[in-house]
Amino acid sequence: MTASQRAATxxxxxxxxxxxxxxxxLGTALRALVGLTLPVGWVALPTLVVNVVGAFAIGVLxxxxxxxxxxxxxxxxxxxGVLGGFTTYSALxxxxxxxxxxxxxxxxxxxxxxxxxxxxxxxxxxxxxAHGTRKSSGAEx
Amino acid sequence: xxxxxxxVVSLAGGLGAVARFAVDALAARVVGRRSRWGIxxxxxxxxxxxxLVSGLASRGIADADLAAVLGVGVLGGYxxxxxxxxxxxxxxxxxxxxxxxxxxxxxxxxxAAAAWLGFALGQG
Numbered sequence: 371m372t373a374s375q376r377a378a379t380x381x382x383x384x385x386x387x388x389x390x391x392x393x394x395x396l397g398t399a400l401r402a403l404v405g406l407t408l409p410v411g412w413v414a415l416p417t418l419v420v421n422v423v424g425a426f427a428i429g430v431l432x433x434x435x436x437x438x439x440x441x442x443x444x445x446x447x448x449x450x451g452v453l454g455g456f457t458t459y460s461a462l463x464x465x466x467x468x469x470x471x472x473x474x475x476x477x478x479x480x481x482x483x484x485x486x487x488x489x490x491x492x493x494x495x496x497x498x499x500a501h502g503t504r505k506s507s508g509a510e511x
Numbered sequence: 512x513x514x515x516x517x518x519v520v521s522l523a524g525g526l527g528a529v530a531r532f533a534v535d536a537l538a539a540r541v542v543g544r545r546s547r548w549g550i551x552x553x554x555x556x557x558x559x560x561x562x563l564v565s566g567l568a569s570r571g572i573a574d575a576d577l578a579a580v581l582g583v584g585v586l587g588g589y590x591x592x593x594x595x596x597x598x599x600x601x602x603x604x605x606x607x608x609x610x611x612x613x614x615x616x617x618x619x620x621x622x623a624a625a626a627w628l629g630f631a632l633g634q635g
Binding site: 457 | 531
C-alpha cells in the first residue's frame with residue numbers, strides 16, 4: 371500500500387466512523403426521549419416500542435438502498451448510526467431476566483413483533499419499487 | 512434528566528455505535544464479509560455489561576447518572592435490535608427457516624443469559 375492509498379483508507383475510516391458517531395448520537399437521543407416520554411408500563415414498554423419501530427424502519431431503509439449507488443454513507447449514517455443507536459438489545463435482555471415469566475413473554479413478543487415489522491418494511495418497499503419500475507417502463511413504451 | 516446529562520447520554524450512545532461498528536468490521540475480517548456473528552457478539556457482550564451495570568446500580572455502587580450514561584448511552588448505542596432483526600429477516604427471505612429461527616432465538620437466549628450472568632456478578 372502506498373502512502374497516499376494508506377491516507378485515503380484512513381480518511382475513509384474517519385469519515386465512516388464520524389457518520390456512525392453522529393447517527394448513533396441522534397438515535398440514542400431519540401431513544402432517550404421516548405424513554406422519558408412513554409410510561410415504563412408493561413415490562414420495558416418504551417424499549418419494545420423503539421425496537422419494533424426501528425425494525426420496521428431498517429427494513430424500509432436497507433431494502434430501498436439495496437439497488438442504489440453511493441449508498442454506503444447513507445447505510446452507515448441511517449442504518450448503523452441512527453437506527454442502530456435508536457434500537458437496543460441490552461435493555462431488552464436485562465428486562466427479560468429481571469421480570470421473571472413476564473420478562474420472557476416481553477422478550478418473545480419483541481422478537482416476533484420485530485421480525486414481522488422488519489419483514490413488512492422490506493416487503494412494502496420492494497413492492498413499491500416493483501410498482502414504480504412497472505409504471506416507468508410502461509411510460510417508456 | 513438535565514439537558515447536560517441528556518447530551519452526555521446521547522454522545523455516549525454515539526461512542527457505543529462506533530464501538531459496534533468496529534467490532535462488526537473486525538468480525539467481518541475474521542469470519543467473513545457476510546457474517547452475522549459480529550452483531551451477535553455485540554449484543555451478547557453488551558447485554559452482559561448492562562446486566563453488570565444494573566446489578567451494581569441495584570447495590571447503589573453505580574449512581575443513577577453514571578448508570579444512565581453507561582446503560583442508556585454507551586450500551587444502548589452499542590447493542591442493536593434493528594440489525595439483528597434485519598439479519599433474521601434476510602435468512603427468512605432466503606427461506607433458511609431453521610437458520611433464521613436459530614439466529615433470532617439464539618440472540619435472545621444468549622443475550623438474556625449474558626445479562627443474567629452480569630446481573631448476578633454485579634449484585635455480588
